[in-house]
Amino acid sequence: xxxxxxxxxxLAGAEQQGDDDKGxxxxxxxxxxxFRMNRDGKRFWAGDNISEYLQDTDKEQLxxxxxxAFETVLDxxxxxxxxxxxxxxxxxxLAKMYFNEVMAGRYETAPDAxxxxxxxxxxxxxxxxxxxxxxxxxxxxxQPVAGVAYIGIIAANKLIGLSKYTRIAxxxxxxxxxxxxxxxxxxxxxxxxxxSENVGVYIQAxxxxxxxxxxxxxxxxxxxxxxxxxxxxxxxxxKEFFDNIKxxxxxxxx
Ligand SMILES: [Zn+2]
Numbered sequence: 582x583x584x585x586x587x588x589x590x591x592l593a594g595a596e597q598q599g600d601d602d603k604g605x606x607x608x609x610x611x612x613x614x615x616f617r618m619n620r621d622g623k624r625f626w627a628g629d630n631i632s633e634y635l636q637d638t639d640k641e642q643l644x645x646x647x648x649x650a651f652e653t654v655l656d657x658x659x660x661x662x663x664x665x666x667x668x669x670x671x672x673x674x675l676a677k678m679y680f681n682e683v684m685a686g687r688y689e690t691a692p693d694a695x696x697x698x699x700x701x702x703x704x705x706x707x708x709x710x711x712x713x714x715x716x717x718x719x720x721x722x723x724q725p726v727a728g729v730a731y732i733g734i735i736a737a738n739k740l741i742g743l744s745k746y747t748r749i750a751x752x753x754x755x756x757x758x759x760x761x762x763x764x765x766x767x768x769x770x771x772x773x774x775x776x777s778e779n780v781g782v783y784i785q786a787x788x789x790x791x792x793x794x795x796x797x798x799x800x801x802x803x804x805x806x807x808x809x810x811x812x813x814x815x816x817x818x819x820k821e822f823f824d825n826i827k828x829x830x831x832x833x834x835x
Contacts, residue, residue, distance in 0.1 A: 609646045610639060610642045610643055610646060611643055611646055611647075614631075614634050614635065614639070617634055618631065618634055626720075626757075627684075627687070627720040627756060627757025627758070628687075628720065628756045628757055628758040628759070628762050628763070628766065629687065629756070630686065630687055630688075630689075630690075630691070630752075630756070631687055631688065632687075632688055632689055632690045633690075635688055640680055640681075640688065643680060644673075644676045644677055644680050644681075645676075647675075647676035647679065647680070648672045648673040648675075648676035648677075649672075650676075651671070651672035651673075651675045651676055652672040654672075655668065655671060655672055682755070683716075683718050683725075683755065684718070684755060684756055684757060685755045686751070686752045686753060686754065686755030686756045687755075687756045687757075689752065691749070691752060691770070692745060692748035692749055692752050694741040694742070694745040694748070694749060694774040695741070695742065695745075696739035696740065696741055696774070696775070696776075697739065697740045697741070697742075698738065698739060698740075699736050699737070699738055699739055699740045700738045704736070705736050705740070706735070706736065707735075707736075708733055708734070708735055708818070708821055708822065708825065709733070709734050709735075709736060710731055710732065710733045710734075710822065710825040710826065710829065711731070711732045711743060711746040711747065712729055712730075712731055712732075712829050712833070713729065713730045713731075713732060713746060713747035713750040713751065714728075714729055714747070714751075715727070715728050715729060715730050715750060715751065715754040715763075715784070715786065716751075716754060716755070717754040717755065717756070717758050717760075717763060717786070718756070718757050718758070719757065719758070719759065719788060719789070719790050720757035720758060720759060721759075721790060722789070722790040722794065723757065724788065724789030724790040724792075724793060724794070725788075725789040726754075726758070726760065726763075726786050726787070726788050726789065727786060727787050727789075728760075728784055728785050728786025728787060728803075729784070729785055729786070730750050730754075730764075730767060730782055730783070730784045731781075731782070731783045731784075731822075731825075731826045731829060732746050732750060732767065732771055732780070732781075732782055733780065733781035733782070733783075733812065733822040733825065733826075734746075734771060734775060734777050734779065734780050734781075735777060735779040735810075735811060735818070736775070736777060737775060737776045737777040737778070737779075738776060739775060739776055740775070741774055741775055745774065746771065749767065749770050749771060749774060750767050750771075752770075753766040753767045753770055754767075760784060760786055760788070760803055760805050761805055763784065763805075764782050764783075764784050764805040764806065764807045765807050767782045767784075767807075768780050768781075768782045768807040768809055772809065777810075778809060778810040779809065779810035779811040779812055779818070780808075780809045780810065780812065781806070781807070781808045781809070781812035781819070781822045782806070782807045783804070783805070783806045783822075783823075783826055784803075784804065784805050784806075785802060785803070785804050786802070786803055787801065787802060787803070788801065788803060808822075
């Protein structure tokens with residue numbers, strides 16, 4: 582009996598007991614989770630975090646189920662996963678890669694960003710600009726997106742560790758996204774973690790879906806900018822942000 586069948590039986594039992602998963606018919610754990618999200622009106626697009634609907638132990642089962650589904654995809658693509666040594670473990674590798682790497686930001690809770698007070702007499706009042714390397718994936722083609730985000734902030738009453746900016750940016754990026762969405766997501770999460778209303782995010786990235794397929798443009802580069810608070814209302818702040826980006830790029834060209 583496969584684990585998913587076992588799970589189906591467990592759910593059938595839960596249904597008989599009047600569990601609130603009643604109405605759920607299919608045999609996979611993912612179907613039960615999807616049922617709960619639909620019931621609650623929770624959006625679960627490729628760029629959304631759904632960690633609140635997962636238990637610690639669910640991931641292994643979700644990976645097993647996805648591996649089974651990827652086997653079917655490989656079969657439909659007429660790839661011999663029985664005798665081709667390179668394709669033998671591919672279904673499981675893909676399942677693990679999606680859950681643990683390229684889409685990890687959907688399933689993991691937000692990085693813990695401990696805040697330190699910035700409210701003494703000599704508080705830091707300048708702009709902070711952090712350069713964060715990003716790896717993401719487009720929702721349309723599941724092709725890699727690779728680039729750099731420059732996160733600018735005018736510190737409010739709390740500061741977070743420098744590495745947290747990058748951890749938050751990467752947590753937002755490790756999903757299926759559009760660059761425009763990603764830029765917004767990073768700005769929103771940084772504002773949430775720092776309580777600052779003055780935030781700017783600028784992303785430069787290359788897109789596998791333009792490089793490896795479609796227009797096959799090897800040097801295409803996409804830039805997106807999201808500005809909040811003083812970054813949009815004050816021309817001096819906006820200029821300082823882009824001047825800082827230029828300085829960073831001179832220091833470490835991508
Ligand atoms: Zn794409």
